[in-house]
Amino acid sequence: MTRSTEFWDAVYDSDTAPWVIGQPQPAIVELEKSGRIRGRVLDPGCGAGEHTILLTRLGYDVVGVDLSPSAVAYARRNAQAQGVSGARFEVADALRLREAPALVGAVDEGDGVGPRFDTIVDSALFHVFGEEPEARAAYVRSLHAVCAPGGYVHVLALSDREPGIGPRISDSIIRESFGAGWELEEISESRYLGRVTESVAREAAELEQVDGKVNVAAWLARIRRV
Numbered sequence: 001m002t003r004s005t006e007f008w009d010a011v012y013d014s015d016t017a018p019w020v021i022g023q024p025q026p027a028i029v030e031l032e033k034s035g036r037i038r039g040r041v042l043d044p045g046c047g048a049g050e051h052t053i054l055l056t057r058l059g060y061d062v063v064g065v066d067l068s069p070s071a072v073a074y075a076r077r078n079a080q081a082q083g084v085s086g087a088r089f090e091v092a093d094a095l096r097l098r099e100a101p102a103l104v105g106a107v108d109e110g111d112g113v114g115p116r117f118d119t120i121v122d123s124a125l126f127h128v129f130g131e132e133p134e135a136r137a138a139y140v141r142s143l144h145a146v147c148a149p150g151g152y153v154h155v156l157a158l159s160d161r162e163p164g165i166g167p168r169i170s171d172s173i174i175r176e177s178f179g180a181g182w183e184l185e186e187i188s189e190s191r192y193l194g195r196v197t198e199s200v201a202r203e204a205a206e207l208e209q210v211d212g213k214v215n216v217a218a219w220l221a222r223i224r225r226v
Helices: 006-014 027-035 051-059 070-081 094-099 103-107 133-146 171-177
Strands: 042-044 061-066 088-092 117-123 145-157 180-194 213-225
Touching: 006 070, 027 051, 027 117, 027 133, 027 145, 027 180, 027 213, 042 094, 051 061, 051 070, 051 088, 051 117, 061 070, 070 088, 094 103, 094 133, 117 133, 133 171, 145 180, 171 180, 171 213
Parallel strands: 042 061, 042 117, 061 088, 117 145
Antiparallel strands: 145 213, 180 213
16 A cells, blocks of 8 residues: 555654565575576665665665655665665655656666666565555556666565465456556566564464564566566
C-alpha cells in the first residue's frame, strides 16, 4: 500500500523496518553471481542500502534511491560503517524517476533524455503498489522511462502462495503490470528474508523464526524493456 514520506521516515527513524535485515537479500546476491546484473544499475526503494553497497563493492556503477530522506540517511551511514564510502544514494520518488533532479545529476548520458539504466533491481518495492492499479501502473511507466532499451528490471516481491509478512501478491499481478513496452522473460518462486519487528509480529507468530528472521515465499521476475 502506498504510504507517505512521513510514514517511511518514521519506520527508519525508529528502526522497525522488517526488511532491514543487516545484509543483502540472498536472492539478489545469487542474481549477481549468475551474471544477471550489468552496466549502470538503479536500486529503487533502496531502504538501508544493502544492495547498492554490495554492488558498489563489486565495482558496479550503481545508485540507490528512496522516497524517504531518513532511509537515504540510514543507507549512507550503513555504507560508511561497511567501508563503502563510494556508494551513492539519492532521495527520489519511484513513481516519478524521470523527473528526479538528483537522479539525473547522478547518472546522465548527456543526451538530453535523462538517465538510462541497464539493470534495475527492485527488492520488495513493487509489491507495495500491488493492490493499487493506478500506483502500480505509474511505477511501471516510471521504470520504463529510465530503463535503457534492452535493459532489465528484476523484481523480488513477496508472494501470496504461502503465509508470510507484509503486502503479498500473486504472480498474475506482475504479469499483468508489465505489458506493452516490456517482455516478461521469466518469473519463478524465490525466498525473502524478513526481520521480525513489532510491525509484523502478529503475522510472524505463525512462521518459523531463526535468529529473529523469517524466510518467506517470494517471486523473482526478469523483465526486459523493449
